[in-house]
Every structure is written in C-alpha cells, then in structure tokens.
Amino acid sequence: MSFFDRISGKKKSAQNAKERLQLVLTHDRTDMTPAVLEALKDELIEVISRHIEIDPDAVNIDVARAGREQRLIADIPLKAKTRQRGR
Amino acid sequence: MSAKIVTITSGKGGVGKTTAIASLGIALASRGQKVVCVDGDIGLRNLDVIMGLENRIVYDIVDIVEGRCRLRQAMIRDKRLPGLFLIPAAQTRDKMAVSPSDMMRLGDDLREEVDWVLIDSPAGIERGFKNAIAPADRVLVLTNPEISAVRDADRVIGILEAEEKGSPSLILNRVNHEMVKKQEMLSPEDVLDLLAIDLIGIVPEDKSVLIAANQGAPIALDKESRAGQAFRNIAARMMGDDVPYMDLEEQGGLWKRISKLTGRN
Numbered sequence: 256m257s258f259f260d261r262i263s264g265k266k267k268s269a270q271n272a273k274e275r276l277q278l279v280l281t282h283d284r285t286d287m288t289p290a291v292l293e294a295l296k297d298e299l300i301e302v303i304s305r306h307i308e309i310d311p312d313a314v315n316i317d318v319a320r321a322g323r324e325q326r327l328i329a330d331i332p333l334k335a336k337t338r339q340r341g342r
Numbered sequence: 343m344s345a346k347i348v349t350i351t352s353g354k355g356g357v358g359k360t361t362a363i364a365s366l367g368i369a370l371a372s373r374g375q376k377v378v379c380v381d382g383d384i385g386l387r388n389l390d391v392i393m394g395l396e397n398r399i400v401y402d403i404v405d406i407v408e409g410r411c412r413l414r415q416a417m418i419r420d421k422r423l424p425g426l427f428l429i430p431a432a433q434t435r436d437k438m439a440v441s442p443s444d445m446m447r448l449g450d451d452l453r454e455e456v457d458w459v460l461i462d463s464p465a466g467i468e469r470g471f472k473n474a475i476a477p478a479d480r481v482l483v484l485t486n487p488e489i490s491a492v493r494d495a496d497r498v499i500g501i502l503e504a505e506e507k508g509s510p511s512l513i514l515n516r517v518n519h520e521m522v523k524k525q526e527m528l529s530p531e532d533v534l535d536l537l538a539i540d541l542i543g544i545v546p547e548d549k550s551v552l553i554a555a556n557q558g559a560p561i562a563l564d565k566e567s568r569a570g571q572a573f574r575n576i577a578a579r580m581m582g583d584d585v586p587y588m589d590l591e592e593q594g595g596l597w598k599r600i601s602k603l604t605g606r607n
Binding site for chain 2 (some may be wrong): 270275276279280323
C-alpha cells in the first residue's frame with residue numbers, strides 16, 4: 256500500500272475481501288437477502304406494535320454469525336411506561 | 343488392513359487439489375504406509391502427470407467399475423516408493439460412467455489392500471464431487487486465500503454438512519506471507535474465521551511446486567521446498583502426530599538458515 260493510499264484512508268484490500276465475504280457467505284448460507292431482512296423487520300414491528308408500544312426507528316434486525324451458525328438477532332427496545340402512581 | 347478413505351475437494355478448480363493428493367500420497371508412503379491415490383476427475387485426468395506415472399497406465403477406474411480388469415491390475419505402482427499406487431481416471435469417458443455406489447464398492451475393496459485411500463475430487467459440486475465424497479471417512483477441503491475460492495469452499499462445506507459427512511478439515515494452500523503481511527491477502531486467521539472449520543495445514547506459495555509438476559515429481563519429495571514440508575506436516579497430522587504449524591515468515595534459503603543458527607538475523 257502506497258503512502259498516498261494511506262493518507263487517503265483507502266482500506267487494505269484483505270480487509271475489503273473479508274468484509275465482502277462475510278456478507279456473501281451469510282447470503283449463500285441462509286438465502287437471507289437485505290430485502291428479506293427489511294420485509295421481516297417491517298412485519299415484526301407491525302405485529303409487536305399491536306400488543307406493546309415500541310419505537311420503530313430503534314428496532315434493529317440483523318444476522319449474526321457464530322461459527323458456521325447464522326442467527327437472526329432482533330433488538331427491540333421497549334418504551335418506558337409512564338407509570339400512574341397513587342390512587 | 344482397513345484403510346482410511348480421505349477425499350480432498352474444493353468447489354473451485356485450480357486451487358491445488360491434485361498437487362495436494364500427490365504430495366500427501368508421497369508423504370504417507372515415505373512413512374511406510376501403503377497408499378493408493380485415486381483420480382476422481384473422469385474425463386480430465388491429471389493426477390497421473392503430477393505423479394509422473396502417465397506412461398504406465400493400462401487400466402483405469404472405469405475399467406475396474408465395469409469389470410474389465412481386477413482391482414490390482416489398475417493400481418499402478420509408483421516408481422519411487424514401493425507402498426504408493428495410483429488408480430487413474432478414465433480420459434475418454436465422463437463422470438456419469440461412475441456412480442456414488444460404485445465408489446462405495448471400490449472404497450470397500452481398496453480398504454482391504456492399503457492403509458490409506460486418497461481421492462482427488464474434481465472441481466464443482468455435481469456428480470464427480472458426489473462420487474468422490476461418497477466413500478470418504480474424512481473430507482479435507484482445500485482452498486486458496488482468494489475471495490472466489492473461499493466462497494466455493496464455504497458452499498462445499500455446507501453441502502458436506504447437509505450430507506452428514508462430518509465436519510471437514512481445511513487445507514489453506516498458496517499463502518503468500520509477504521502479501522498477508524501487507525494486508526493484501528486474506529490471512530489464515532481471516533479464512534478460518536470465515537469458514538469456521540478445523541485447520542489441518544497451511545501451505546505457503548512456492549515456485550518449486552510448478553517445477554516439481556513439470557518433472558512429475560510431487561513436491562513432497564523436495565526436501566528443500568517449504569510447500570513440500572507443509573504437505574509432509576499434513577500427512578503427519580493425518581497419522582495423528584502433533585506437528586506445530588510452520589513459521590510462514592521463515593524462508594527456506596540457506597543463508598537465512600545459517601544466520602538463524604548463528605543467531606544473526
């Protein structure tokens with residue numbers, strides 16, 4: 256890597272290869288495309304919102320890798336309930 | 343005897359399966375083991391030229407399967423090591439000439455003859471690959487630190503898992519340490535992290551592999567070659583020895599070795 260690459264902040268090509276492979280292998284192993292993930296997220300938000308109050312923008316759904324296992328991770332923060340105190 | 347049947351496969355072609363089979367055959371036979379290398383690439387035979395035995399072929403794997411010869415007639419004895427044999431692929435037929443159950447039968451017959459059966463799988467994930475893995479007790483997936491080779495290796499590992507062949511072990515071939523150091527090539531750690539299977543060996547890129555192929559003398563015969571040493575180490579691990587992974591940094595040159603001995607670096 257040249258000096259100019261370094262000051263321009265260009266990524267080392269091995270790192271680029273690894274990141275691209277991580278995405279492509281997740282897709283190859285699971286048929287999980289970004290579009291599927293997005294659709295899943297929208298529907299999950301809809302279903303959960305029917306029962307409890309959540310902030311749709313805070314919901315995060317992703318595929319995590321653990322060894323050769325792929326795991327669908329949904330992070331759904333619950334809204335704090337404004338408590339009614341005293342009677 | 344009851345041989346262990348080991349298949350090397352990769353998905354992608356041209357990553358070094360045939361070189362690996364020939365060298366592991368040489369390395370195991372050098373340790374006094376009786377070994378038969380089977381070329382599973384029907385129609386694109388190559389293990390014969392890598393082993394330097396192309397002039398001795400009379401019968402091939404399809405002749406055995408179709409009953410035109412006895413098993414031992416198609417086992418070509420290596421000219422250097424008495425315990426090493428080759429069963430060549432047929433050149434004028436295609437992969438459909440042999441079925442996975444033919445391969446199971448051949449594997450069972452060979453178990454009685456030798457200590458090790460090493461099967462060279464063709465590239466791809468079709469019939470030839472299915473044939474090659476059918477009789478395997480153990481599968482070694484071979485790849486290069488290249489984006490396309492790693493992707494294909496992952497696909498093959500997925501298929502092996504789905505077929506309940508057990509978890510394969512990885513041979514990472516043609517690692518260029520200089521490029522890894524400059525972060526211009528996926529490191530062995532990167533590839534292992536991506537593929538998440540056990541490692542059985544890392545083979546450095548080595549010009550002498552091509553020279554050895556030119557001469558029909560598998561690289562494991564070359565005591566000076568680093569790739570040859572890496573294959574000898576893999577053979578030792580296959581036999582259950584605990585061999586440390588070699589230092590990829592260390593060069594094979596005489597001067598470097600002398601300076602290492604004298605403590606000058």
